Amino acid sequence: MKNLNIELNSYRKLFENELHTNILGFWIKFGIEKSGDGFYGATDLQGKPVLDAPKSCVLNARILWTFAKAAKEYKNTRYAEVAERAFSVLQNHFEDKEFGGYFMSIAANNQPLDTVKHTYAQAFVLYALSKYYEFNPSEKLRLKLNSYFLFLEEKTKDVTNPGYFEAFTRKWELYSENRMADNNEPRSMNTHLHILEAYAAYYKVSKDELAGIRLKELLNLFIEKIIRPTGHLGIFFDEQFAETETSKAICSFGHDIEASWLLWEAAEILGDENCINQMKPLSIKMLDAVDRAGVDKDGGLFLESTRFGSHVRTNKHWWPQAETLVAFMNGLQLSSNPEYWEKLKLSWNFIDKYVIDHKNGEWFTKVNRLGVPYLTEPENDPSPYYRNDWKIDPWKCPYHNGRAMMELIQRIDKLTS
Numbered sequence: 001m002k003n004l005n006i007e008l009n010s011y012r013k014l015f016e017n018e019l020h021t022n023i024l025g026f027w028i029k030f031g032i033e034k035s036g037d038g039f040y041g042a043t044d045l046q047g048k049p050v051l052d053a054p055k056s057c058v059l060n061a062r063i064l065w066t067f068a069k070a071a072k073e074y075k076n077t078r079y080a081e082v083a084e085r086a087f088s089v090l091q092n093h094f095e096d097k098e099f100g101g102y103f104m105s106i107a108a109n110n111q112p113l114d115t116v117k118h119t120y121a122q123a124f125v126l127y128a129l130s131k132y133y134e135f136n137p138s139e140k141l142r143l144k145l146n147s148y149f150l151f152l153e154e155k156t157k158d159v160t161n162p163g164y165f166e167a168f169t170r171k172w173e174l175y176s177e178n179r180m181a182d183n184n185e186p187r188s189m190n191t192h193l194h195i196l197e198a199y200a201a202y203y204k205v206s207k208d209e210l211a212g213i214r215l216k217e218l219l220n221l222f223i224e225k226i227i228r229p230t231g232h233l234g235i236f237f238d239e240q241f242a243e244t245e246t247s248k249a250i251c252s253f254g255h256d257i258e259a260s261w262l263l264w265e266a267a268e269i270l271g272d273e274n275c276i277n278q279m280k281p282l283s284i285k286m287l288d289a290v291d292r293a294g295v296d297k298d299g300g301l302f303l304e305s306t307r308f309g310s311h312v313r314t315n316k317h318w319w320p321q322a323e324t325l326v327a328f329m330n331g332l333q334l335s336s337n338p339e340y341w342e343k344l345k346l347s348w349n350f351i352d353k354y355v356i357d358h359k360n361g362e363w364f365t366k367v368n369r370l371g372v373p374y375l376t377e378p379e380n381d382p383s384p385y386y387r388n389d390w391k392i393d394p395w396k397c398p399y400h401n402g403r404a405m406m407e408l409i410q411r412i413d414k415l416t417s
């Protein structure tokens with residue numbers, strides 16, 4: 001154990017340097033508008049702003065979450081200023097003062113652009129506001145958090161069927177043509193994973209009774225309906241959470257491995273003994289399932305498999321690599337099996353060698369199986385949502401890799417204390 005502690009502390013220095021210098025430093029230098037009160041919607045690979053790019057609610061919420069956590073952990077005034085700016089942007093430009101909730105996107109001039117209310121995006125706002133409250137608590141923010149949680153419950157909860165509705169018009173009428181799903185299926189794993197993430201964060205700071213009830217419902221929904229017997233997650237579902245036929249052939253390795261530790265974290269926050277007892281072996285089962293099917297021999301994580309596992313998309317996107325690090329660390333903590341630490345080191349080596357842009361900062365969006373970064377979009381393997389020729393875009397954020405570094409640092413401290 002002594003030798004492991006020495007190695008853990010050695011890697012801790014690498015993770016901390018990556019966090020402050022290459023990730024947060026990049027966003028401070030290139031993400032903040034030079035003339036304006038917010039953040040650029042996109043930059044190119046060198047950090048030059050794309051001035052006409054729209055700004056997304058998800059990106060701004062993720063900036064708020066990341067810098068609020070960093071400001072709290074490191075008592076850093078610059079990080080605090082960025083968090084305060086992100087909070088101000090969400091309230092002044094993204095919040096719909098007329099109908100409630102937050103716009104999906106605004107134009108470069110801060111005027112509303114996409115006014116659809118995606119539950120996914122609304123959940124990220126609750127997640128970010130909860131972390132901001134944890135960093136900078138006030139009675140005004142506490143009241144806002146509480147009212148926003150109740151607002152989401154009123155608008156997005158399906159009182160007839162399990163789970164939450166996916167999308168609404170600006171006026172909060174159900175919008176079935178614009179869900180976060182490939183074929184506009186009624187329910188998606190992705191939306192519900194991030195509702196759970198947000199409710200866990202809110203419950204952590206509020207201990208609200210209803211939030212605890214809903215968090216337990218969401219955990220049970222994953223345990224009973226969303227996690228397949230194989231340990232992989234189902235992707236798309238009907239109103240009763242039966243997985244749709246088109247979904248059954250897909251494994252999303254990034255979501256699988258992210259959920260393996262997010263669900264455990266939620267169970268810990270909830271503190272329900274039954275959920276904890278169920279989630280501990282399930283978290284390991286989910287991690288091992290991805291390790292077998294989705295982790296390459298060099299430690300990089302493939303994006304997904306289709307056709308019931310017979311077709312693997314071998315490109316390696318930035319965010320699943322970050323989640324792999326946290327999941328292996330979580331596996332080490334839950335099992336005390338040092339093999340997970342060896343797997344983590346292999347994954348970090350792949351990231352450090354191929355995914356991190358050591359010249360221009362931050363991480364490349366996507367590399368191929370051999371680690372060569374895509375600087376333009378390949379016609380035969382398009383990315384979901386984000387662009388390879390932009391370092392910042394509506395979906396490319398400091399949240400996955402920044403959160404991963406902070407999780408690793410905190411977990412190493414806990415293991416070695």
